[in-house]
């Protein structure tokens with residue numbers, strides 16, 4: 001398996017995005033916000049928002065070419081803002097991610113309800129360049145801003161009954177108007193086994209390209225699990241619950257033969273209706289050959305041991 005992950009120390013300085021490129025992106029980001037708003041760009045930024053131009057890089061990064069900010073923010077899957085790939089960007093202004101609070105519940109010693117600012121305050125933000133592979137066969141490379149999910153979960157002191165973690169998206173059709181159509185069983189719910197959640201790779205993302213998360217990408221806070229199909233990376237989270245039994249998750253409940261609980265990226269296990277062996281990188285010209293999809297999306301070195309002895313055809 002080709003190694004796509006590098007330690008920070010191996011990154012050549014030529015690979016680090018020059019500041020001028022960042023500034024251009026920041027200008028574009030302003031447009032993303034401005035165009036998605038009736039009010040001025042800065043007025044819509046949440047009070048806690050900081051711009052993060054010079055974040056440290058996480059220990060692991062995909063060294064693929066980054067997908068452009070334009071593509072990352074205009075080709076989305078977020079059914080709460082519409083079911084076509086262009087709907088979430090079009091409808092982004094309908095979703096106001098302010099104010100925001102997060103409840104942490106279930107099998108832990110320190111549950112609580114927090115406003116977003118207090119919730120993220122304890123963690124040092126880093127940039128995490130991860131590949132995102134959608135179950136539909138497209139992929140992107142995103143420079144997320146976020147912090148380790150494991151570090152966050154440990155703060156709440158999960159007890160010995162906490163075998164899984166369940167995440168829930170905001171349920172409010174006045175803010176997420178796609179929820180007025182019953183295309184999914186709202187609210188969107190996802191889950192991880194506790195040892196998957198405690199692996200160093202998953203993050204809680206609060207931004208991308210050095211700026212706050214655009215609404216269409218799951219503002220103001222989402223999960224990113226880079227070795228699993230994109231639908232595990234649940235957006236706009238309001239509840240995190242430690243549970244003893246495997247949670248019922250939205251796509252698994254809707255079509256259990258098509259979307260398993262694990263949903264690890266696996267080119268050898270096809271979706272019942274299509275192959276998973278290749279992927280189309282968003283933003284690449286249509287005539288370029290498709291990319292070969294890698295086992296665990298290329299993160300096997302970090303996560304394969306989580307599944308030792310498991311039949312990944314059965315636990316897909």
Ligand SMILES: Nc1nc2c(c(=O)[nH]1)N[C@H]1C(S)=C(S)[C@@H](COP(=O)(O)O)O[C@H]1N2
Nearest residue numbers: 076077078079134169188230231233234235
């Ligand atoms: N709440 C919620 N989270 C979600 C989705 C969704 O429809 N609702 N779509 C998922 C899917 S299928 C993918 S591929 C990714 C897409 O993330 P992106 O739009 O930031 O690329 O978000 C995931 N998280």
Ligand SMILES: [Mo]
Nearest residue numbers: 134135230231
């Ligand atoms: Mo997806």
